[in-house]
Amino acid sequence: MSIDASLDPSLDTSLVKSVSHRTPDADDQYRALLRSLRRRKGFGLIFIQAAPAKATELIAQVRQDLPQKHIEVLQLEQPIDKLLPLIEQLPDRDKINILFIQGIERSLTDYIRPGYGGQGDYYTLDTVPPILSHLNQQRDSLRDRFPHLCFVFVLPRFALKFFIHRAPDFFDWRAGIYDFPSDGEILMQSSEQVLAAGDYNQYLSLTHAERLDQIHAIQALLDEPSLPVNKRVSLWLEQGLVWAADRAHELALTCFNQAIHYKPDYHEAWYNRGKALSALRRKEEAISSYDHAIGIKPDYHEAWYNRGNALSALGRKEEAISSYDHALAIKPDLHAAWNNRGNALSALGRKEEAISSYDHAIGIKPDYHEAWNNRGNALSALGRKEEAISSYDHALAIKPDKYNAWDNRGDVLQELGRYEDALASYDRAIALKPDYHFPHKGRGTVLMQLGRHDEALTSFDRAIALKPDYAAAYYNKARCLALQGNIAATVETLQQAIALKPDYRDLAQMEADFDRVRSDERFQSLIEA
Structure with a gap:
């Protein structure tokens, strides 16, 4: 005041x-x-x-x-x-x-x-x-x-x-x-000042209160009856971008709809409408909006790229790859498109092609830690474990607090039998993000391999507390209980794992850790059900 x-x-x-x-x-x-x-x-x-x-x-x-x-x-x-x-x-x-x-x-x-x-x-x-x-x-x-x-x-x-x-x-x-x-000249000057004041990336850096200040400045102009239509359209788009930066996606969507209402061929409004719909998990509608943007501006690589992301989220990986390819044909140095193309290829089991796509992303942006991490995952899936560790290490050299890379690195080290190193990697992941359930399960599995069963059970319980439907944590906890010879607890925990993921019944028949309880009628009854 x-x-x-x-x-x-x-x-x-x-x-x-x-x-x-x-x-x-x-x-x-x-x-x-x-x-x-x-x-x-x-x-x-x-x-x-x-x-x-x-x-x-x-x-x-x-x-x-x-x-x-x-x-x-x-x-x-x-x-x-x-x-x-x-x-x-x-x-x-x-x-x-x-x-x-x-x-x-x-x-x-x-x-x-x-x-x-x-x-x-x-x-x-x-x-x-x-x-x-x-x-x-x-x-x-x-x-x-x-x-x-x-x-x-x-x-x-x-x-x-x-x-x-x-x-x-x-x-x-x-x-x-x-x-x-406001008279026309002042109105035009004010509009220009507001439109020049920032863009989406700048709005991201503002506080919530600062974004609201920008919202009310825009709204005051939009409420002027004499505002020219071309300025009205631009201001609706701008207000939508501020709401989007504030994660108020429903409000952003309304603003983009306003812009399209006044200018149906406004490709930027269709594009940002698609982004708002995608953030609201309305992927099919988002794709339709991107299609409108591309129909107006066929070389709109951002729309092709985000269209690919929406298709990939819907599991339509082949279509997503095609969309990324369109984006890359227009803008070959779009590193994020190369990375996400690699993710889609990897999901289809085309790991070698995925690695090539990640390599393109890294070639354009050598400090792209996401691509290094994803590349490590693809290498690991191909059995190229040492190369995978090297890829994770690149990611961590760029971003030491990348907790999921520490977790992935721990998984590969565990598969190589380097248990102490794996344990250290999981511990780094947990220290960075204590509520990330994956490394707690991985840590428990390593501790079980080291014969530290009580500690392992504590880790499995922590993973389950964080994610109560985490079938893999229940299954590995059952293995650990079996190694301790605790038949009743083994059967109860395995039953929970099978309820979440029925194919664990088949694994239970093959897993050597269940040898101590395999002859028990309760166990036989469970895996033969």
Whole structure:
């Protein structure tokens, strides 16, 4: 708080339509505002709709034209829940005649829900922002405690809508509403400034509060009726990118839909719509959206690449490879596409081709730890264990805290019988990510091989606690219990493993660790069921 001395968003309410679309010109509005402020002798509530740049200009003009009035500005820099205590803290508050209040929209931005047509999603929320609940409940107190004060709330249009729909008791006391749309030149300049202020990667680096500031700056512009369509389209896309960076993918999707509503051939909006749908796990719809983007811009390599990711997530690996190939034909140095192409090939059992794809990725980006790790997995599957370890070591030299590479390295070392080294690798993975269930199971298996059965059981139990449906942990725990000769516990644990993965019944008939309990009727009954 500081004291300063110096979609089409139309609504279906007649009140807001009159405010937004049938107002007199700006000069008439200003003269009416000035008359109201000059004549007012005591308490009053006035609402002014104006973008921030316009509001600053307006307040300066009022100061100049009403020198006989003591005018102050309460500038709210942070969201608030209560307004009255802040007014009470103002210096010389009993001498103030007119108090302009700016920035209250910061307390409403968390509740923005974009939508186009009618009332949109703003007004379907059940939650009332705390500041509006406070004003609804304290309107009498505001009048009684500050009978000499005329409060002038200066708001962007979206915030005025909140007052109308979410603070009706307070808003009903209004002495007037004055609408000051930004003129065309200011509107265009403000739009350009907002659009130049950042991109998706920059939005990722912002805090949640900073992203909300950007959201409300964009929304204030979108609510301007005279905003040109081309700027409206760009701003909807921009707002969607900010919501996406904030992981509010449903809200981002609504914004991208808005952009497409105004410009159906907007390939960037179709592309980002696909990304939002994919983040929401609506992969089929995402693919359709990418197809729209590619239909408009066939050389759009980002859309081909993300289309491949969505296809791969659906298990459609061959189609995914084809999509990656399209992306790479357009942009051969797209290292992420080479890596994900390798993943799809590996899933199809085409390990040698996968390794070649990973090598392409690494050739383009030698510090690409994901590709080094995936390459290690493919090498391990081909039985090339020492090469796999070397590949994991490359990944870890680049990113020492890559816990899954430590886990994968431990698996390969275990297969080579290098148990102490494997144990150390699993321990590194666990130290980096204690809730990662895989290394706990791997650690338990190594400890079992070393004859440290009680420690092994503790590790298996930890893996199961982290992932209760982890069949492999139950199975290996059963093996360990069998080695201890604990028949009842072996059968019970193996039963749990088989319930999660029925083919463990066949493994139980072959695993040498079950020799101590194999002759028991309970065990025979279980594996022959």
